[in-house]
Amino acid sequence: MSQMHSQDWDPKSDAVLRDQRAACDEMRERCPVAYSDLLGWSLFRHEDVVRVLNDPETFSSVVSKNLSVPNGMDPPEHGQYRPVIERYFAPHAMRAFEPQCRSIAADLVHSLCGRVELELMGDFAHPFAVRVQCAFLGWPASMHEPLRLWAQKNHAATLAQDRPAMADIAREFSGYVMGLLQPRRDAGVSGNQDVIGSLASEQVNGRPLNDEEIISILRNWTVGEISTIAAAVGVVAGYLAEHADLQRQMRKQPAMLPDAIEEILRLYGPLLANRRVTTRAVEIGGRTIGAGERISLNWVAANRDGRVFSDPKSFRLDRDASANLLYGAGIHFCPGAPLARMELRVAVQALLDGTTGIDPIAQRPPTSAVYPASGFATLPMHIKFETQPINHP
Template sequence: MTTPTPWNPQDAEVQRDQRAAYDALRERCPLAHSQAHQTSVLRHAEVMQVLLDHATFSSAVSAHPAVPNGYDQPQHTAYRRALDPFFAPERMARFEPVCRALCAATVQEALALGGALEVMQEFALPFAVRVQSAFLGWPTLLQDELLQWLRRSQQATRSGERAQTAAVAQEFEDLVARVCQARRGAPPTQDVSCELMHTQVDGRPLDLRELASVLRNWTVGEVGTIAASIGILLHWLASHPDWQQRLRGEPALLALAIDEILRIDGPLVANRRITTRATELGGCPLPAGERISINWIAANRDPRVFGDADAFRIDRDPELNLLYGAGIHVCPGAPLARLELRILMEEVLARTTRITLDTSHAPTRAVAPDAGWATLRLTLA
């Protein structure tokens, strides 16, 4: 038996480059322990064990509703049965023209302003809010309010103050209540938000807290990872001009390329689990009630599975890529995220001749709970 490697997420090394720190940590031990993150699972094999053994590693880690993936069976199954149709292929095909028009307009706006961007705040985050709002059928004024709320939420999360985080959570529930009130009596076909209000689970409609949880997941959760993904993708394209040109000429390769780029540099740090009974993982004993953190970035760079993990290879087995998770809790919004990222990159590449980094402003890495880039300046031309 072994014990998890102790580590401190606040160490300067981790703050400077969490991706490199996770790589080093993973090679020392499959598990690591910190006061903040409890037990982090770092290697691909152990992460898969956690994902597939949902009886031992429960997803019910929060006292608040987290619909759907914060539940175990049978509740999880009932919620997924009700919500997965929102991301069915025919729904994605219906949303694609709306998404493409928004992507094209976003790129054209950036070019009209000269193409010099601070990507994260001026391009990635506003686009992510707009496209998720468009999917839900939310008006422009509500998009602006959501963007402002997201920035307050990020500040509250970083503060570590429970009163502050509780206050911004209540703000979001109030926003959802206003969205629902405005749609009372509207037909379910008006927009996705209306349809969601008419969606039933086990023969009953979702209550306000469940609606708030779903909409928070579809906005806050998606916006953060979509924005991080956009920054990672644009930085990679700017850093690899040969592939940038090849993907302009062969856009059919984009879907595979995007998933591989985001395997190398992940947009989401971790998800949580809790043990339901005493168990063993990676040769380490774990008691019942142990808090687990699945480190997606470390697992997706595990050289035991991805030889030469930093190398970009679109011929890798896509089933091994944990970008959207695996098992019954695989990300339900993966089809939407893939659609949005692919179309945005298609429009960026089609409407530019080059994407270059601004060498006068070195990019800075995000720190957990964020991933990717905190600041990134580049030029679209």
């Protein structure tokens, strides 16, 4: 049972929303275990976050009444579903999907040709995330716009904590899945064996996955993939636009791009936090947290912790990335990390290959995303191609 506590901070205050990274850095040093009515107990230090990730018996991932496969499960149930999920992100699957991913990214960049300015989030990052997710799942192009709008509504309802709207949005997604799943089931083994069709033939504990489990898996993939990939593409592109020397280096040395992406995203996390709930009373950072209380793991603050990362606010290509919590740690390490890494590499590489320069627009600064999102809401940019259009008076 959650207890009554006084607030140490307000994650939705104007001061926090103006600069979430600075606010998280400040909390890590001032009050590393902090209570808020919105999030419960927030943990900001790398050491405390890693402790939680490596102790699923004390810090449960079952934080919602809704089924969440497998990230909202604890052992042993988590271990029964995890192998089913991991197969879809195996190296051979990523190699097979990469050419299609490259084509999507290249087509989007080509569609920008002739432009002088763009709003990168709306013109590239979000369309890329939606199209590549549909392609990965084997969903038709007709799903691009419904899925984009659904992701927007889901974010707005989560921000407002509008429970009735969140329930309606969940039902809407279930309808999309069932509309695609049933024809594949009717077709049987001779039908379309894309991801959704393949999930219909998966088994756990000697029985096929049921509809609720399939919907949960696809919802987790879709919510996480679309929002986080779009945010990450924006963060990386925005950083390269602001740091011309690094942008030039990445154009000349594309093999270094994966390391650069990991370090940029360590500095400017595309995902703010993740949740747990305590199964017993525990002490963290001198604070006593009772059983059944909510825990929020602040990825942004943990990945900028100077106790773990020397000169943590500086970009360093030679940094040891083993402590980077970009994809989590422990048994719940993100199973989709191989897909995310490939998609980010391909998207940023297409943007660099298809242009001769991306630069910020001084008169139109970017706007930051707000909780629960991170990164940019809008990201205006100058974009240069090999041959720029002639601007007639």
